[in-house]
Amino acid sequence: MTSPEAPNATAKASSGSKLKFFAGGLIILAAVIYLIISSTQANAQYFLTIEELNQKSNEMLNRELRVSGAVLGDTIVYNPETLDLSFTVVHIPADNDEIEAKGGLALVLHEATQNPKAAQLKVVYNGPRPDLLKNEAQAIMTGRLDSEGIFHAEELLLKCPSRYEEALPSQAAAVTN
Numbered sequence: 001m002t003s004p005e006a007p008n009a010t011a012k013a014s015s016g017s018k019l020k021f022f023a024g025g026l027i028i029l030a031a032v033i034y035l036i037i038s039s040t041q042a043n044a045q046y047f048l049t050i051e052e053l054n055q056k057s058n059e060m061l062n063r064e065l066r067v068s069g070a071v072l073g074d075t076i077v078y079n080p081e082t083l084d085l086s087f088t089v090v091h092i093p094a095d096n097d098e099i100e101a102k103g104g105l106a107l108v109l110h111e112a113t114q115n116p117k118a119a120q121l122k123v124v125y126n127g128p129r130p131d132l133l134k135n136e137a138q139a140i141m142t143g144r145l146d147s148e149g150i151f152h153a154e155e156l157l158l159k160c161p162s163r164y165e166e167a168l169p170s171q172a173a174a175v176t177n
Contacts, residue, residue: 050091051119066142070112073135085125090118109136125153132158
């Protein structure tokens with residue numbers, strides 16, 4: 001004959017193993033959340049306009065940044081022997097709705113390069129000169145700002161709206177008018 005305590009002992013053992021399983025699951029979940037948060041913070045990039053970067057330059061020194069601006073063509077200097085490239089970019093808005101409201105990217109880039117009061121940023125990059133690097137191209141750069149206010153680009157992406165004028169005839173007409 002079984003004692004009345006036997007089912008009760010089995011229930012206690014079962015609830016104890018469930019509690020251990022639940023506690024173990026919580027520990028694993030907490031560890032995963034911690035790893036995600038610490039990894040995200042370590043790899044965080046700030047996307048700034050040139051005006052924002054100029055305002056926060058002391059806070060942003062030696063941090064991984066992404067900046068976008070319009071290339072001033074007459075500032076491009078390239079040494080093919082050393083692959084050293086430098087140029088200046090001027091402020092353009094970051095908000096796509098604002099860019100569209102001002103007539104599109106081509107017009108915004110053109111007006112930015114014509115504005116002598118636009119915020120500027122000197123960029124240095126080491127690598128082959130991109131074919132699209134020319135006046136009024138949009139440069140999107142990832143890198144770090146040094147204490148002298150020079151942006152050291154590690155990655156350089158370029159958009160040249162003139163290559164897409166056929167796709168956007170209204171924007172192209174606005175630039176030429």
